[in-house]
Each structure stands twice: as C-alpha cells, then as structure tokens.
Amino acid sequence: MSSLKHSHLYSYHAANSRLASFAGYDMPLWYKGISNEHMAVRTAAGLFDVSHMGRFSIKGRDANSFIDHMIPTNLVKVADGGAAYSVLCDDNAGIMDDILVYRFSSDDFIIVVNAANIDKDYGWFKQHLDGYQATMIDETQSIALLALQGPKAKAIIQSLTAEDVGNIKRFTHRRVALSGVDALISRTGYTGEDGFEIFVPDCHVSRPLQAEKVWSQILSDFATWGVLPCGLGARDTLRLEAGLCLYGQDIDGSTNPFEANLAWLVHMDKGDFVGRKALMELKDHETRKRIGISMEVGGIPRHGCEVLVKSEYVGRVTSGSFSPLLRKGIAMGYVAERYTGEGTAVEVSIRGKEWPATVKNPPFYDPKLYGWKRVA
Amino acid sequence: MNVDGYEVLEGLLYSREHEWTRVVSPKRVIAGITDYAVKLLHDVVYVTLPEVGSEVRHMQVFGSVESIKAVSDLYSPLTGKVLASNRALEKTPELVGQSPYGDGWIIEVEPTNLDAESKALLNAEGYASLIRGLGKK
Incomplete structure (x- = not known):
C-alpha cells in the first residue's frame, strides 16, 4: 500500500482532512477548504503542521x-x-x-x-x-514543527505562556513553556503574516503527544477567535500572495539567487563560501528575473504557462493560482530583464488563450491591510 | 438519491467523466457536472465556457472548471451545437458547487446524434455504481 511518510499530526489529518502526497509525505491538502483556511490566516489565525520539513x-x-x-x-x-x-x-x-x-x-x-x-x-x-x-x-523525526500564522497569532501564543512574547521580534526565537509543553517559538513563517513557528523538541513522530497537546489546545481554545487548522493548499496560496518562493517551482538548480530576486541573501564581501566563484561571475549579468504577475481578468495562470508581450514569448510562469483574497489569478514567473518593471503589461497564455496581466512587485495584497506590516 | 454522500438525480444521463445531461426535448439538452465532481474539485473558482453557436463533440473537451489547486477538463456528453452557456458562472463560479444540477448548469446543446450517443451514457443507477466503485479504491 502507501509508503508515504507521516508527519507528527498525521492522526489528526487522517481523521479531518483531504490528504495528498507531498514530498514523500501524506499531508493535509485542506480540512474545511482552501479559501476558508486562507482567509482565516489573513483575518485571524491558522495552524499548520509543517513537521514534514527537514x-x-x-x-x-x-x-x-x-x-x-x-x-x-x-x-x-x-x-x-x-x-x-x-x-x-x-x-x-x-x-x-x-x-x-x-x-x-x-x-x-x-x-x-x-x-x-x-x-x-x-x-x-x-x-x-x-x-x-x-x-x-x-532531527526531522524527533522534533515536531507547527506554525501559527495570522494577525491573532501573537495574542494566542501570549495566552499560552507566562513569558512576554511581545519582545520576540521577527526572525528571533526563544524557548518557552507553551501550555506546559517545552517549546521553541520563532517569529517566522511562510504566509506573509505575523506569526510563530513552534518547535516541539524531544517529540518523536512515533510518540507525538506533546505536539498533539499544543495543536489541539490552540484549535479548541481559540476556535471562537476564528482559528482554523490549515493544509498545504492554503499554505501555497498564502505564500504566493506574499511573493515567497516555493522550492522546485520558483527556484531550483537551474536558477541563481540574482535572477530569483534573492540578491539580498548574497554577501560577496563576507569571505569565501560554497558557490562564491560562480556567483561572482553571474553578478550583474542576469538576463531574466523573477517577478509577480497579476491577472486583469479571466484565466488562472498555472505553473508552466508562457508569458508574452505583444504575443512574443518573454518568459514563463513558475507558480500560479487563484488568489482567495483578491478573487483573481496571480502568479510568479521569470521574464526577460526589460519586462520586469512594475506595471509592465504582459499576457499569460492559459490553455491556448492569451489573457492580459500586469507585472506586480509582491506582495499582491495591500500591505497596509494584510501581512505582518499591516497597520493594526 | 444519495450515494455514499453524493447526490445522484434520477432521470438524468451521466458520463464516466462525471457530467450529467438532462434531455429536455430531442432538440434541447442541458449539461453540467455532478455533485461527485464538485465535491472532488472543492472550491470551484473559475469556469471556461464555449461560445454560443460553436460545435461540441461527444466526449471531447469543450471547456474547463478550475479549483484553487487544479484544472479539470469538461467533456461534452453529446455532439451538437451550443445553444447557451451559463454566463452567470463567469461572475459566480461557486454556483457550480452550490447547485450542480440547478443554477450551476454549464451548457445547453442542440444534439445531432442523440439516440446513438446517449446509449454510451449511464443512467442514474449505472452512475451510482460507478461512484460506489470509485469509493472503494
């Protein structure tokens, strides 16, 4: 039968979600539905099991x-x-x-x-x-990893611990007792929203009790706040709206950090590191770049769709979906350097038909209304 | 009737690709996708419809329905000319999910080979067994 691996919260997923295979794991695609879960994260909070990550x-x-x-x-x-x-x-x-x-x-x-x-x-x-x-x-098997994401994530985490979590700034972490469970909480995530990733150490996948305790406590105590369990479907639409890369689609061995718009991760002056020589040669020589694409009307762009300008091929979509928040198609892709400017009019060829679209610097949502920079 | 949680209506014809057909008259049939298809797709967010007046062919692709994650082809149960397509789905594709056999209908066709082609379709009982079989996989 299935040789798929199980994550720490598998028993919950098996009983409550539509499962799908992802990277060798049997993971929840959605519980109640991608749109609902997506919107819970944008407006309240959503809880993800990301224990499949290494x-x-x-x-x-x-x-x-x-x-x-x-x-x-x-x-x-x-x-x-x-x-x-x-x-x-x-x-x-x-x-x-x-x-x-x-x-x-x-x-x-x-x-x-x-x-x-x-x-x-x-x-x-x-x-x-x-x-x-x-x-x-x-330690993939012996540490559980959850993510609580959304504008209410901080208040929820705060109510589960005596520690002041307000001073855990973005991209910092601390060891705390979370509903009595020893956990490492980190102000990071993959949705564009404020939130925490929760590591539960000494929690082997065969004995996931501690992780299950945190999981079920958050879901039961904060259901009235609008908190929902979220699957990989919502995780994908959320990260796409935020303009975050998915490995294997938007970045892979055939893309380099400069064209992927990740030049900010490359510090040439720091001394030698793996890949430095090749990066030196590539710097300032990129011919294409990763951009966001917002559809004007109609079709939903998907991975592999061609991007055109006046019917000429200029690049390709690497991730595309329907945006549950904006209610239209959005995408990321690579296009030739001169078409990367925000506002550039392009077309996306979807199943044989060309649809008008515009180059948009992510995030796709209004950062004053959604995402971690939102104005409270 | 309810088949393993999926609604199957008596009196309709069904394709193995989960389209239903209602024969209103020999010159007019209406087609859509079944409750089973809708529940499998979940979240219908976009529907591509054919032009009125265009030709559709028996078990050939004439359009698509999309969920957030995936695109599924729509197969025409019968050959014929498109009399109407449900333009309401352009603004409110979720009608397909809310009312697959009613307001979520997709096309209306004037069939040209109704008698022969409808033999290749299933009745409600046949479609019910198809779904039961899929459930056991």
Missing part, C-alpha cells in the same frame, strides 16, 4: 563557521536567539534549497530545509563537513 541540528566549536561557509549570507548579523533565511548554492550557483538557520549560540544551530530536499541537503552538508569541528544530526 530539521538538522549542527553543533560543535566550528558550527558557526561551517554554516557560514555553506551559505552566501553573512551570519555575523545573526545573534544568539536569531534566525536567518538563506539558500544553499551549488558550485554553479544554482539554488539547491532555501533554508532557515536558527542560532542558539555559536556552537549550536538548527537548520530547517524543504521536505523534498532532506536527503540531498544532508548529503551536501556532510560532504563539506570535513575539517570542521562540528556534528550534524537529522
């Missing part, structure tokens, strides 16, 4: 210098209790994965990687570990 712990005297060597981003700005978004680049500067690096101290880190890339990334780190005094352990 967690590696890297410890040892050289842990900081080892990780710094593996990514183009300078870790110097990441203090104890801080986190950073970055990418892994191969020797040709192709993006191997996008990752989050959590620092506890200079000799203690957790790295979160995409589920589909766990084995590849683990091998890649191992391959470069020689000469560094550091050890690496795949």
